[in-house]
Amino acid sequence: MSERTRNEAGIAATIERLIERFGERVSTSASMREQHGHTLTWIANQAPDAVVFAKSEAEVQEIVRIAAANDCPLVPFGAGTSLEGHLNAPYGGISVDVSAMDAIVAVHPDDLDVVVQPGIRRKALNEQLRDTGLFFPIDPGADATLGGMAATRASGTNAVRYGTMKDNVLALRAVTATGEVVTTSRRAKKSSTGYDLTRLFVGSEGTLGIITELTIRLSGIPEAISGGICPFPSVQAAADAVILTIQSGIPVARIELLDEVQVRACNLYSKLDLPETPLLLVEFHGTEAWVAEQSTRFGEIAEDLGGGPFTWTTKPEERSKLWAARHDAYWAGLALRPGCQTFSSDVCVPISRLAECIAETKADIEATGLVAPIVGHVGDGNFHTLPLFDPADADEVARVKAFVGRLVERTLAMEGTASGEHGVGQGKMKYLEAEHGAAALDMMATIKRALDPKGILNPGKIVAIR
Numbered sequence: 001m002s003e004r005t006r007n008e009a010g011i012a013a014t015i016e017r018l019i020e021r022f023g024e025r026v027s028t029s030a031s032m033r034e035q036h037g038h039t040l041t042w043i044a045n046q047a048p049d050a051v052v053f054a055k056s057e058a059e060v061q062e063i064v065r066i067a068a069a070n071d072c073p074l075v076p077f078g079a080g081t082s083l084e085g086h087l088n089a090p091y092g093g094i095s096v097d098v099s100a101m102d103a104i105v106a107v108h109p110d111d112l113d114v115v116v117q118p119g120i121r122r123k124a125l126n127e128q129l130r131d132t133g134l135f136f137p138i139d140p141g142a143d144a145t146l147g148g149m150a151a152t153r154a155s156g157t158n159a160v161r162y163g164t165m166k167d168n169v170l171a172l173r174a175v176t177a178t179g180e181v182v183t184t185s186r187r188a189k190k191s192s193t194g195y196d197l198t199r200l201f202v203g204s205e206g207t208l209g210i211i212t213e214l215t216i217r218l219s220g221i222p223e224a225i226s227g228g229i230c231p232f233p234s235v236q237a238a239a240d241a242v243i244l245t246i247q248s249g250i251p252v253a254r255i256e257l258l259d260e261v262q263v264r265a266c267n268l269y270s271k272l273d274l275p276e277t278p279l280l281l282v283e284f285h286g287t288e289a290w291v292a293e294q295s296t297r298f299g300e301i302a303e304d305l306g307g308g309p310f311t312w313t314t315k316p317e318e319r320s321k322l323w324a325a326r327h328d329a330y331w332a333g334l335a336l337r338p339g340c341q342t343f344s345s346d347v348c349v350p351i352s353r354l355a356e357c358i359a360e361t362k363a364d365i366e367a368t369g370l371v372a373p374i375v376g377h378v379g380d381g382n383f384h385t386l387p388l389f390d391p392a393d394a395d396e397v398a399r400v401k402a403f404v405g406r407l408v409e410r411t412l413a414m415e416g417t418a419s420g421e422h423g424v425g426q427g428k429m430k431y432l433e434a435e436h437g438a439a440a441l442d443m444m445a446t447i448k449r450a451l452d453p454k455g456i457l458n459p460g461k462i463v464a465i466r
Helices: 008-025 030-036 057-069 122-132 146-151 197-201 235-247 260-270 288-304 316-327 329-334 351-368 394-413 429-436 438-451
Strands: 050-053 074-077 094-097 104-108 113-116 169-175 181-183 210-217 224-231 254-258 279-286 311-313 345-348 374-376 382-385
Touching (some): 008 094, 030 050, 030 094, 057 169, 057 210, 235 254, 235 288, 316 329, 351 394, 394 429
Antiparallel strands (some): 254 279, 254 374
């Protein structure tokens, strides 16, 4: 299978057949198509030729079979919150919107799991689970769909305690490139039978199949939650506090770093009065006594490194205000330079290299003359930069692109990864060989060819097929 070219006749035939079958649930309007090619990077919007709204697994099968018969590309779509060009249609084709497939299929409280359709969003899921005493802990910030989160192997603020999507998806169902449905596992908490197909599909970004159902691990809602802020004299000191906290075995639930630029942005955007120095947002889950003890221990570590005081509370309304500001960090960063653009580029390093990597990145930002806030889920070595740039200024765009390239190179040199949670998409394909090696990249391409011989599933993403 060679890299695709645009198949005009096949796309036209697919659209005609889809309209015959699904009628008004197929849209070819420019605004709808552009929305479904939406990307929050500097990658140009590459809109699909049509959007079809599926309501069931059986309908996804029909859509895939129609497209396969005409050699027409398909791009799965959930909420549109991905950041690396995952939703673009570089060869045209059809966007398969599964947002209407948003039901909870079954809740198993005794087994701590739930079966859901891919279009359900994480906030809606937790609202419906509240009376069970359970919750879905993965919080990437955006109100993403569970299918999209699985497809991109998302994580977020709670990952240091609860893991990422690869740790919380027990099983899934997906429609393959031939229109068949595959079930990757059962609901048992562990198995030693066969290849781990669940992990294969989690993070495959729609290139191996379209996810139609997921079995998700749940956690108990904590009896008590404490959270607060802790300022530090430098990013280095804050990162060192993170490292020591993790190495000391303190079971922190969330530990987020904001540099002084990001704090200033949050203060302006969210009307807060946080100290405009590097700071950590920290949260502990457990009993009343447990969270008090862990908060005290963390405060002592911070003080030893020149930070503090650690101001914490168990009042939900106060904690919610802080975390709302953290989740609005992207929009707060944009407001620092009105009229400019930004995008969030994430990397992840071993926790022992975190302070070094962030310090070198800060120095690079200053030397390059950029405004680029830093924020991160640093409990697992993951952080984001948000470089601001004027898209009309070619020199500034070039400096930002060069900076991002150096950031990834620095991360890989420290045995890290080009993306801890955003995924590959189009934006980070060029770094995969340096990270994984040619042999591993060839193996990924072999898997892609075997499962999608016509190359119709989200082509042009993750690995180039030659």
